Amino acid sequence: MKHLWLETIGEGSPVEGTYYLRAKSTGTTKAGKPYLSLVFSDGSGEMEGRLWDNALDYEGRAAAGDFVFIRARGKIWQSQVQLDVSHLETVPRESVNVDYFLPACPRDREAYARTVNELIDGLADESLRRLCRALLDDPELGPRLKAAPAATGVHQAYVGGLLEHVCSMMLLADKICTHYPALDRDLLLTGVLFHDLGKIREMAYEYAFDYTDAGKLVGHQVFGVQYLDRLAAELGDFPPERLMLLEHLILSHHGRPEYGATKIPMFAEALVLHYIDNLDAKVFGFLEAEAESGQGNWSERKWYLETAAYKVPRETPGYSFRLPGAKPAGKAERAKGGETNELPLFKK
Structure with a gap:
């Protein structure tokens, strides 16, 4: 049937x-x-x-x-x-x-995985590079990071959504570090990779997206720190102060206690991580709302945006971001169906 x-x-x-x-x-x-x-x-x-x-x-x-x-x-x-x-x-x-029952990322997740791997392999800090490599190469954690949704709703709630969210955030972090050269780029990129790792245990996504009992009782920030500490311990010689900073990045990335943060951001990289996490999720939310049919020029009110979204006319509607080295297709090329490395996610 x-x-x-x-x-x-x-x-x-x-x-x-x-x-x-x-x-x-x-x-x-x-x-x-x-x-x-x-x-x-x-x-x-x-x-x-x-x-x-x-x-x-x-x-x-x-x-x-x-x-x-x-x-x-x-x-x-x-x-x-x-x-x-x-x-x-x-x-x-x-x-x-x-x-x-499991909506999947409408684009090839391997493109995201390659970009994340390239960014990690380019880290100058050997201890952070080894830590990130240990995560991506872990036979349990690596595949689950690629498969997990970013959330059960609101943003990137589909198979591969977490990897997509992390990839977008890492590219944003890289650009921000160019603008603010005093920031520790390697620390920030590592924090982005780990910030939502605990969601692979917080959420169930074998048959449908939902929160596990452990996820409801403990939460992804605690799980993320546990995974981080385990991987660092297995390396044997990971710098304790770097570990402490990474733990803070995970525990503070929701920004404020009323939004689920254990700690508020207490150094610049933690603040940047919080804002780019919120930025990627909110941009996704607005562009998804714009893609809704009906309702004239406005979407329905979205609780997570605290407003309805005005449907701004766009040449290329939908959430998208450009991978390194990509050249955006021009209007004429898009009209002819030419290739582009932009990754539109909403085509309704």
């Missing part, structure tokens, strides 16, 4: 298919009738649903984190499409085609 993507479901659309059950809770109508409040997801996004009839019979048939087969119909509720579910049953994980 052909998979029906959630993003294609409209009002009145009949739905029979398998989806990931991201959340489930029980509610009661004003008349005292129980119902199930559900959130489904697939590789195209998420959609809420309600099961109104026989809710107590269905309540124990599936739990959040299960794959479920549903029968439903699309309906409009408060200007949003949601699913009016009439049937729900669990589906064995081994029977699920994960390609339907």
